[in-house]
Amino acid sequence: MLVDRVRPTEDIYFLVSVAPVLRNQGMYVKEIDTRRNWCPWWRSAELPSLFEGANVLICRSLPRAWLHWLFQHKAIIGRIIYLIDDNIEAASNDTTLPIAYRRRMRRVAKLQPSMIALADEVVTPSQQLAETLRLKHAHVSVLPPPLLAPLPPLLHFKEPPNETRPWQVGFHGTRSHVADLAQIAPAIIQLHDQREDVMFEVMLGEHTPEALKLLHRCVTPAPLPWKAFHEYQRQRRIHIGLAPLLPTAFNRGKSYIKFLDIAAMGGVGIFSNRYPYDEIIEHGVDGLLADDDPADWLHCMQVLLDDPEATLAMARAAAKKAAAIGHHQHALSFWLARSTAISHSPSTGS
Template sequence: MIERKIPRKRQHRWVMLRDRAYPTEDIYFLVSAAPELKKLGIEVDEVQTRSHWFPWRYTRALPAMFEEANVLVCRSLPTVWMKWLARNKHKLGHIVYLIDDNVKAAVHDKTLPDSYRRRMKDVVHYQPAILALTDEVVASSQQLADTLKTQHSKVSVLTPPLLASLPGFAHFDAPPSSKTPWMVGFYGTRAHVADLEHIAPAMVDLHHQRKDVAFEIMLGQYTPKALSSLARCYTPAPLPWNAFREYQCQQRIHIGLAPLWPTEFNAGKSYIKFLDIAAMGGVGIFSNRYPYNEVVEHGVDGMLANDDPNDWLQCMKTLLNNPAQTLSMAKNAAKKAASIGHHQHAFDFWRARTS
């Protein structure tokens, strides 16, 4: 239950200028906080900046929805909108810039897909102009915030909220066996293929050593060949954001994998994979570094593995060999996810910036 205090006047509003960063926009504002803000009488509007007809961009009159409104920009913005914001900044409320990746590091990280690096190069090109317009920068992790503090005087941290409802644990009723193999899942994006390749030898060895385990890797054709060739490895294609949210509510896993090797890009990541794995009913095995080693209590609500495939292999074996303890860890992970991912945190964060 989210606690709310009703404001005296309905004079506040937010306008999110959407630019195709749908997961980030939904997770940190539109799905987690906006519904509760609306219950207070705070108006929340969305504008699709790539498709919205913009007939008033050259006029002096400000559309009513923007009058004294707080404006939220996520990651990037078309040039025409940046110019419009610059001209009208004095008529608006606060302009807030939300970012969840170290885009500069992404451009120079050769382990990332070329298409992603090209997109981030465009973001980097225009980011200084966005930062110059912004009253506050909101980052999804403390290390990312520390990086951005060299570029802006006011940087805050909003850690990721949990959007999905937490499931039950009926999928743990049967212990791992050849008839009921436990599911080990990886649901990272293509930006984490290189991380997955580091632990692939452990997954191959586990598959060959025992028949009570299966893998699901949501990378489709981008799955490393060493894994896609395994008999009990399913490789569904990556889903669009809303379809993935639905899938996440239906699919159940026992173990989730979140490798995060030491790169400048990875250093800015949030702990959102802890929430994702808990949302699918699993126990996560995470790289033993920030941000996971600040959230996960090893052996209690997850496992922390070092940068050695054998360590990942041993963690998976430990969870498979001890189903009762693994169930207990899954329940603990769900409790922690519910706590650190509670929407109240996001609601309080944005409510404080509305008045």
């Protein structure tokens, strides 16, 4: 895999979920950091034999030097697969997204036509994003996100919400979802003011909407680096997770990974009533679907807080579904089907 430091995408879809199993089965899996080794010609004696007949996985973007090298040596490579988990073009033009994020996406968008042209296959976790990419490439496949974190016992549900031990409501999206959160902020504020048995965590730090920063029972820790968040996710327990998603072109390409994230923290999710969530959530069984009106989000949170036993049942159902749809075997089978079964290290590799 040519690593471009696009964690967590690289980890979720290959490096953590699948690569260790492939290695245990005797396959040769190598990571090359293309930012640290930005000029492939510095390793010109080694690389041709290393890449000959190999499957090469690239994710989101690459330095231009690597793109040029791969085009020059494509004839010797077994297969090139391009993994992309966002609608980059839509992100670069979405005025609801932070300016710095849009600028990064514009840089990637300029390279993406070359990435797509280079690839034998394009892989994405979202069916709708796949449909968009099929306008640009003849061979696009869907790999749903695997579940990385273990599912916890739901012991934090043993007490109903109360002022001593308030139930935890969490938003753990990235900065690209600030506008989505701002849309439902009135619901959070109203619920906060209505009852003392609930506490909120919004992991956006300084990027948290100002109105939420003022709430007495709303903590706003700074976003964590991916590996630190992955560990935090294993320890943190929430009762309710919020996953708003406005109807933008960028959001239409999203996968259902937030369903897995919320289940991994032991919570019941409230999700926007649109793709991808309306295809996997059974409303009232393993989560709740809410319309864009903040009043609907307020109602959903109240429903979960007012009926702890039903909420626990939903948490159990969500965990069961997350275990099924996020099982690593799905991703393993996907990559095995694309493997040339290189079972030993090339003599020049290490």
